[in-house]
Amino acid sequence: MNAMTDSAFFSAADKGVLRLITAGSVDDGKSTLIGRLLYDSKGIFADQLDAISRAKYKRTVGDTIDLSLLTDGLEAEREQGITIDVAYRYFSTPVRKFIIADAPGHEQYTRNMVTGASTADVAIILIDATRAADGQLLTQTKRHSTLAHLLGIRHIVVAVNKMDLVDWDREVFERIREAYAALAAKLGIAGFHVLPLSALTGDNVVGKSGRTPWYQGPALLELLEALEARADDSGKALRFPVQLVARHGGDRADDFRGYMGQLASGSLAVGDRVLVQPSGVAATVKSLVVHGGEVEGAIAGDSVTVVLDEDVDVSRGDVLVHASAPAFVARQFQAEICWLDTQALNPARKYLLKHGTRLTSAKIKSVLARRDIHELAEVPAADTPFAMNDIGRVEIATRDALALDAYDDIAATGAFILIDEATHQTAAAGLIRQSPPSTR
Template sequence: MEIDKNQLLRFTTAGSVDDGKSTLIGRLLFDSKSIFEDQIEAIENSSKKKGLEGLDLAMFTDGLKDEREQGITIDVAYRYFTTPKRKFIIADTPGHIQYTRNMVTGASTANAALILIDARHGVIEQTKRHTFIASLLQIPHIVVCVNKMDLVDYSEEVFEKIVHQFEGFSSKLYVKDIQFLPISALNGDNVVERSTNMDWYQGAPLLHALETMHIGSDVNKIDARFPVQTVLRPQREGFIDYRGYAGRVASGIFRAGDNVVVLPSGFSSKIKTIDTMDGELEQAFAPMSISITLEDDIDISRGDMIVKENNQPRAVQEFDAMLCWFHNATASPRAKYTIMHASNEQKAIIKEVVYKIDINTFARDEEDKELKMNDIVRIRLRTTRPLMIDEYRDNRVTGSFVLVDDATHETVAAGMIV
């Protein structure tokens, strides 16, 4: 199977504090020669100041001063690197429970999640929590990296025991594809190069797994959804009568000549042209940014959605969603928020908190209805006007939203429609 060299893979790391997430990313970047010499020099100097013999690989991702001083990851650190086979964006997310919201943010657009487990400790509460969030966010691929194998004498028995532990609880969650890898991020075993210390492991190293991961089918190619971001009226020579509807294809495929419907108005038309900066296209698919022109002159504005006649999202004012609360302050009962869904903005209220999830045990708590920071809950929302929605598991773009506090303009929550 040939991999598109321009294909971008986004992956996130998750694990408990000191499981070696930042060290693993540092090792990936260092061994795949994705770090500039001056960066290496700076890290060498910092490592010497700390009294370390070698490079402190974790420093390659810890961008905040507090992170470097405390040796922990607080914020989501994004790193970009490329190999001859693929481009990558890494979201290095914190392991602490109080940063659950940061993990949700970093993982929301990921194709894959690397979940790190310390070989000495096995599956712990944090492992379950992070796997639950990855499952909630419908991340298609999970790679379980059993790290620090050097500290358990590269034991196959220890690795197999952890695989068994993990499979025991993950079978209850919705996860499509799980791989297991025994690694030592510190020594580089099975990260970029195959380990000579673990001949019993026949699989490929981590970088190879990431380079060859099939992500083409992760995007929904069936449900055609085009949220309109803006209307283009150039009003210049050659484009005097041009009226294009610009945005990014959320899912599905659009072709010139397709019969389409504009929601929420329900007016139908036919696609005349699909335009890009580089010229006209016969077809467009997610996640391309395009401009669509229609055969008919229809009143369309930002927030409307162009869809196929025979495949439409639900237009609703009330729906259920799983919500992760981001804000320090608790949610006020029936407080008004601005909901931002695709390119649409409406006013909304949280009508009801149905239940809260204990992310350590996955149990539902129907008694405690107060929304506190990092809580994950099922809620019922009501909006002032209909939104064109899909379920999050079918479409991560039209199935997700954020809530913004009207008074402070802060993002207070992210939601996934169920």
């Protein structure tokens, strides 16, 4: 593959960019699978191949290339043979382009997986056929599947890896497929794809393998090329979080004041009547300014400066919405969170809550329930501390009113993070499941 700039990578006319994340337990072969996709799709350079072939942490025999080293770039990762941080790689085929994230499998780094999954269209859940031959799925497989479902990832692809080590036994594959089907039913995953493969040998990764005549589905890359990318958010309700208030010419009567940001969802046009939330003040869009001039309209994903025809109070963190479809305004709400900090949740402490472009203080009033990863269901909150990697439902109170939506409706205004006020560590990632009643 020839070297290309980022702009060239994203500008070609094709089926669009598909964002992937690999997940699963330690040693399921996630890094090797990504390396195989890069290698077989000609997505790596000769000097990269030469470098990893001479790496001192190579774990393959003879001249065989250790493809996992293409993504495990940290010294600690190569030394231990595990993935610690999320590594992003890019590759393309004549059909489409891909951004693929290699997420850690170790339980300690589950929080890194959440980061990579937050923007993914597809989650590839790897299962080691040798460790699940009896149909018993590992805890991290359950945890990552739960997180992928909670984050609303559209497509779940279950890759049963290392089938070469069980002699391509169809009965082993069927047991694992039935076990995952039971898991998906408990989690509420509507649809998923399961395929047998070997990342090490490349069987059923880029092309169909002759070793699985009993498998009638597509190879992994063929499946990925066919899946739809993230749905277009331009048809949803308008949500325009204000990132910056732009002022110049303040000494003149006709000074410029605009509100800069990116449309998180919906569309906006000159002449639209909008509300500023959480205050509820109404105004009309006078103009939309972009680099190079003015435009008549903008859609989700566009970055614009909005100029209103009235002098109203708008600050960073406010959200512009259409009056016909406002967000819910609340200072108290319930949410599902995944705890990411090494320090357990402490209801007595104050946290910072980052929602869109607004930063406010917050307290977790109570832990209502936690999700049992083994039983895959909510259970009453126990007396044990809510600790790292725990998933549960909490009630949160904030200092400032927030413009909120259910995450399943509009992800940008239905998600937030909690930050430890003392250490500034990200403490939790949160999702609002139901729109709270509107309060001020």
